[in-house]
Amino acid sequence: MIASDPSITHWRTSSFSGNNGTCVEVAAIPGGHIALRNSKHPTDGMILFTHAELNAWINGIKAGEFDDLAS
Numbered sequence: 001m002i003a004s005d006p007s008i009t010h011w012r013t014s015s016f017s018g019n020n021g022t023c024v025e026v027a028a029i030p031g032g033h034i035a036l037r038n039s040k041h042p043t044d045g046m047i048l049f050t051h052a053e054l055n056a057w058i059n060g061i062k063a064g065e066f067d068d069l070a071s
Contacts, residue, residue, distance in 0.1 A: 013039060 010027055017023035023039040034054045037046040049057070060066060 011037070011039075011042075 011025040012027065013023040013025050017039075025037050025039050025042070027035045029035050029048070033048045033050060035046040035048055038044065
């Protein structure tokens with residue numbers, strides 16, 4: 001689901017992102033979802049995940065399932 005909610009104010013970035021402005025930000029939002037957005041375009045909306053969806057995605061990253069997509 002893609003949504004936009006400017007009232008979410010507690011966005012976090014990974015310490016691995018550095019300070020170059022190309023970060024993915026995450027925030028826990030009311031209702032139990034996790035929001036993800038592009039820090040370069042924060043008003044373009046966000047993708048919402050359930051905890052189970054985010055865990056599956058993170059586990060896939062840890063397992064190297066998306067390594068072919070990284071440059």
